Amino acid sequence: xxRHGTSRVAKFVLLSAVTPLFVKTADHDGVDKSxxxxxKAGLVKDRPQFLDxxxxxxxxxxxxMKVSQGIFKQTLQVALQASIKATIDCVTAFSETDFxxxxxxxDVPTL
Numbered sequence: 001x002x003r004h005g006t007s008r009v010a011k012f013v014l015l016s017a018v019t020p021l022f023v024k025t026a027d028h029d030g031v032d033k034s035x036x037x038x039x040k041a042g043l044v045k046d047r048p049q050f051l052d053x054x055x056x057x058x059x060x061x062x063x064x065m066k067v068s069q070g071i072f073k074q075t076l077q078v079a080l081q082a083s084i085k086a087t088i089d090c091v092t093a094f095s096e097t098d099f100x101x102x103x104x105x106x107d108v109p110t111l
Contacts, residue, residue, distance in 0.1 A: 005105075012110040028100075036095040040088050047087065051079045094107040 001057045006012075024030040044052035055075050079087070 006108050009108050012106060012108050014110065018094045018099075020103045021097075022095045025098075033095075033097070036091055039091050043084065043087055043091070047084055048076070048080060052076055 019030075021028050022030050023036060024032050033108050038053055039050075042054075052072075055067075055072045056062050058075070059071070082090075099105075
């Protein structure tokens with residue numbers, strides 16, 4: 001939409017979207033970059049264990065959500081199929097990419 005406009009779009013849905021900007025910047029009160037640097041360091045040190053330890057945070061089981069051990073195992077299996085470089089690049093992409101300019105171009109009803 002940001003590239004091609006919305007002249008042929010009636011409605012828009014964001015699915016599995018990340019926040020428009022995650023990391024703290026001079027003009028955005030986000031998460032300190034050190035948090036994401038810590039995630040990257042954990043991945044470099046022991047990626048399988050880091051990912052296994054991260055799953056409860058990701059799914060919110062540390063806040064009462066119920067998730068089966070099968071889901072945790074499947075998540076780890078899928079995550080370990082990515083390369084270490086791709087995994088670290090993913091952290092950089094979702095934490096540091098600023099989607100605010102793209103979001104400002106949406107001019108149709110959005111869910």
